[in-house]
Amino acid sequence: MTALAVEIERSDSEARRHFTVEVGEPTMVLDVLLALQRTDASLAFRYSCRVAMCGTCTIRVDGRPVLACRTPVLLGADGLLLEPLAGLPVVRDLIVDTTPFSTAWRSVEPWFTPRADAEPRVLAADDPSREAIESGLDCISCGACWTACDLAGAEHRFLGPAALNRAMTLAADARDGARDRRLRLVSQEGGVTRCHYIHGCSGACPKGIDPAASIRRLRRWSIGAGR
Amino acid sequence: MPGADAPLPVLETDVAIIGSGGAGLMCALHAAAADPRLSITIVSKGAVGRSGCTRMVQGGFNAVLGEGDSLESHFRDTLEGGHYLNDQELAWTLVNEAPRVIQELEEQFGCLFDRTATGELDLKPFGGQSFDRTVHRADQTGLEIMSRLRDQVFRIGARELEDWRALDLLFDQHGELSGLTVLDTRSGQAAVMLARVVVVATGGSATMYRIAAPAREKTGDGVAMCYRAGLELRDMEMLQFHPTGLVAGTSALTGTVLEEGLRGAGAQLRNRLGERYMERVDPERLERSTRDVVARASYTEIVEGRGTPAGGVLLDISHLGAAEVERRFGEMAARTRLIGADLAVGPVEVSPTAHFHMGGVVIDPDCLTSVHGLLVAGEDSGGTHGANRLGGNGVAESTVFGARAGETAAAIIGGRGLYMPEPELVAASVERAYAPLRREGGQPPFALTDRLKDTMWVHCGLVRTREGLLQAREQLAELAKESSRVAVAGPRDANPAWQQAIDLESQLTVARLIVESALVREESRGAHFRADFPERDDESWLRAIVVERGRDGEPELTTRPVELTRLATGGRMLEQA
Numbered sequence: 192m193t194a195l196a197v198e199i200e201r202s203d204s205e206a207r208r209h210f211t212v213e214v215g216e217p218t219m220v221l222d223v224l225l226a227l228q229r230t231d232a233s234l235a236f237r238y239s240c241r242v243a244m245c246g247t248c249t250i251r252v253d254g255r256p257v258l259a260c261r262t263p264v265l266l267g268a269d270g271l272l273l274e275p276l277a278g279l280p281v282v283r284d285l286i287v288d289t290t291p292f293s294t295a296w297r298s299v300e301p302w303f304t305p306r307a308d309a310e311p312r313v314l315a316a317d318d319p320s321r322e323a324i325e326s327g328l329d330c331i332s333c334g335a336c337w338t339a340c341d342l343a344g345a346e347h348r349f350l351g352p353a354a355l356n357r358a359m360t361l362a363a364d365a366r367d368g369a370r371d372r373r374l375r376l377v378s379q380e381g382g383v384t385r386c387h388y389i390h391g392c393s394g395a396c397p398k399g400i401d402p403a404a405s406i407r408r409l410r411r412w413s414i415g416a417g418r
Numbered sequence: 419m420p421g422a423d424a425p426l427p428v429l430e431t432d433v434a435i436i437g438s439g440g441a442g443l444m445c446a447l448h449a450a451a452a453d454p455r456l457s458i459t460i461v462s463k464g465a466v467g468r469s470g471c472t473r474m475v476q477g478g479f480n481a482v483l484g485e486g487d488s489l490e491s492h493f494r495d496t497l498e499g500g501h502y503l504n505d506q507e508l509a510w511t512l513v514n515e516a517p518r519v520i521q522e523l524e525e526q527f528g529c530l531f532d533r534t535a536t537g538e539l540d541l542k543p544f545g546g547q548s549f550d551r552t553v554h555r556a557d558q559t560g561l562e563i564m565s566r567l568r569d570q571v572f573r574i575g576a577r578e579l580e581d582w583r584a585l586d587l588l589f590d591q592h593g594e595l596s597g598l599t600v601l602d603t604r605s606g607q608a609a610v611m612l613a614r615v616v617v618v619a620t621g622g623s624a625t626m627y628r629i630a631a632p633a634r635e636k637t638g639d640g641v642a643m644c645y646r647a648g649l650e651l652r653d654m655e656m657l658q659f660h661p662t663g664l665v666a667g668t669s670a671l672t673g674t675v676l677e678e679g680l681r682g683a684g685a686q687l688r689n690r691l692g693e694r695y696m697e698r699v700d701p702e703r704l705e706r707s708t709r710d711v712v713a714r715a716s717y718t719e720i721v722e723g724r725g726t727p728a729g730g731v732l733l734d735i736s737h738l739g740a741a742e743v744e745r746r747f748g749e750m751a752a753r754t755r756l757i758g759a760d761l762a763v764g765p766v767e768v769s770p771t772a773h774f775h776m777g778g779v780v781i782d783p784d785c786l787t788s789v790h791g792l793l794v795a796g797e798d799s800g801g802t803h804g805a806n807r808l809g810g811n812g813v814a815e816s817t818v819f820g821a822r823a824g825e826t827a828a829a830i831i832g833g834r835g836l837y838m839p840e841p842e843l844v845a846a847s848v849e850r851a852y853a854p855l856r857r858e859g860g861q862p863p864f865a866l867t868d869r870l871k872d873t874m875w876v877h878c879g880l881v882r883t884r885e886g887l888l889q890a891r892e893q894l895a896e897l898a899k900e901s902s903r904v905a906v907a908g909p910r911d912a913n914p915a916w917q918q919a920i921d922l923e924s925q926l927t928v929a930r931l932i933v934e935s936a937l938v939r940e941e942s943r944g945a946h947f948r949a950d951f952p953e954r955d956d957e958s959w960l961r962a963i964v965v966e967r968g969r970d971g972e973p974e975l976t977t978r979p980v981e982l983t984r985l986a987t988g989g990r991m992l993e994q995a
Binding site: 203215216217218219221222225228229232233234235236237238239240241242243244245246247260261263282283284286288289296297300301302303305309312313314315316317321324325328329330331332357361364366367 | 464465468469473474524525526527528530532533534535536537540555558560561562565566569570572573604633634635666667668669670671674753756757758862864906907908909911912913914915
């Protein structure tokens with residue numbers, strides 16, 4: 192066991208910020224939070240699945256947006272600084288209100304809409320559109336890309352990487368009947384043209400998705416999709 | 419302390435759905451499709467569509483779609499796997515509707531399932547099945563299904579109460595269901611929700627074990643509130659342990675499932691001495707035996723001293739070669755590397771892990787219960803899986819019965835008004851929820867939760883005896899006493915420690931019903947193994963144990979013969995009228 196110094200950004204300025212916790216191996220950042228909760232029961236953080244599927248334990252660790260359940264604590268580290276995600280209102284301590292993120296997501300009309308002629312109904316294994324769709328699936332809506340994006344978190348006038356990535360998976364899908372409408376939606380102010388390709392999102396995604404590439408595809412398709 | 423004397427806010431809705439996993443969201447979509455004018459409210463203790471366990475499904479979804487497969491075959495496998503304790507009408511509904519739901523998920527909601535080069539759905543083999551029928555998207559099937567369902571729910575525009583928990587069902591003075599009490603866990607404000615129909619779809623309670631797989635939210639809230647409201651529960655003793663949960667010291671990663679597909683692909687289990695003990699236990703099926711058999715075999719190795727020092731056995735698939743393991747099980751290999759092991763190149767320590775509750779509320783195939791206006795769907799219900807669930811039948815159950823609940827809700831709503839709840843019920847429910855915040859001098863819930871998990875693991879786990887269960891009964895009674903003194907300091911807004919205190923109440927309620935039912939069943943069947951009654955006894959025990967809350971507030975247990983409406987225990991299909 193090794194002693195680790197942990198500093199946590201708290202909502203209440205009176206609340207304790209500095210802790211020391213004994214950690215063994217293996218220890219994830221989530222384990223540190225669960226241990227500290229027993230020292231200070233008022234500590235607020237969230238998690239659900241522990242296996243990088245729910246995307247609710249996202250926080251900043253030493254400034255980087257990560258999943259607490261997926262981030263090992265390195266023994267011998269100087270210490271940890273834990274902060275809530277940037278670019279979203281803080282509910283309390285490490286819990287943020289993800290409404291801006293989900294509002295942006297909803298605004299691309301992210302639901303699949305079957306084509307009126309229902310052709311094709313399904314995509315074969317070798318259907319060329321599978322590659323594009325699959326490159327954007329498995330997003331867990333964790334918001335790491337939102338925080339990492341210089342535009343989304345900062346000014347909320349950009350739909351952000353995750354929503355545009357979702358739009359790409361639908362626009363790539365030959366089964367979907369709302370392609371034109373969705374391409375118009377993402378071509379508006381705050382859509383694909385606002386991305387400056389700084390690639391913060393792609394570096395931050397814990398699932399290995401490349402939202403910047405998705406946005407590039409979407410921009411290409413939206414040119415000529417008409418307004 | 420706020421909330422006590424000020425009048426509570428009152429919300430109204432046509433359909434209140436508690437839970438936002440596969441069952442809850444399918445219910446919302448099908449209710450909206452059946453009648454777009456309905457107002458639908460989703461009450462979700464965690465993030466909508468991102469809490470609960472449907473999303474964590476790795477393996478897949480069983481449905482009869484392949485050429486040569488038959489509904490009868492899937493049905494027979496489900497009953498064989500369930501050791502004939504199943505409600506056959508529920509199991510038949512599951513099997514019969516699963517293909518239609520797969521088609522809906524793919525063609526209406528856009529799920530991208532794996533297909534073969536010739537365009538057929540790629541159906542993979544799973545434990546206990548006579549035919550390959552498991553639909554999947556790589557090893558992240560649940561994530562694909564839940565992401566698509568979640569996005570469809572945006573389309574219907576249901577009211578989403580995210581981070582709100584349901585507390586209790588409410589009734590009027592004549593006993594008519596009037597809705598529920600709810601708690602906004604972000605603000606800490608309680609409210610009354612009047613609803614014409616309530617659907618309970620919160621998921622199970624396996625988190626009450628020391629080593630456990632489910633998501634944090636799954637603390638038996640739905641079953642506990644139904645029990646308090648007087649509904650009948652069945653098969654509560656049937657709690658499934660998955661054979662291969664990760665062993666990761668004190669990390670919360672302990673208990674998370676390494677999927678069944680590993681054993682299907684040839685992974686071997688060995689004890690500390692290097693013995694492949696499944697050769698002793700089930701020489702024919704080896705590691706591909708059913709979950710109950712493999713889990714108990716591993717457990718026996720561990721408690722008899724042949725496990726690893728950390729309390730596990732060794733799961734090894736490295737003979738496939740690192741590249742092949744990465745290709746097929748990449749997500750799991752990555753997880754093992756977090757803890758200093760590597761599934762791709764060597765053995766990983768695993769332990770049986772509490773996984774799924776077969777028991778739950780008695781329902782009919784339309785999800786109707788004995789209370790008019792109250793529906794139950796998914797893991798909160800009992801009977802579909804009998805004494806053991808097959809891998810791949812879980813996500814099938816949530817989506818099939820969630821859809822049915824939505825249709826039933828729309829069908830019965832015309833006959834239901836809004837009823838004013840008895841004020842005493844509201845007051846008692848809210849008082850119970852706020853009590854830990856108002857007490858002074860007590861301890862937070864953490865130590866009690868730990869003790870509950872230890873009690874259930876040691877005395878009501880994979881191997882049970884009368885003596886151990888009696889100890890569990892005693893320890894649970896003591897924990898119940900101590901839990902009434904739990905106190906949580908700190909604010910009422912976004913306070914996880916307070917929420918855990920409320921979770922503990924649900925867990926203790928459900929734990930007691932599991933222990934009492936396990937005491938009654940003096941035989942071994944599926945997940946329930948009694949070392950003092952090690953054989954299955956169809957003569958005396960082809961019966962479901964049913965429990966409800968008696969007039970004195972204590973559990974009342976009875977048994978009820980299983981009705982063999984379609985398939986006899988010998989495997990003979992019966993003529994259908």
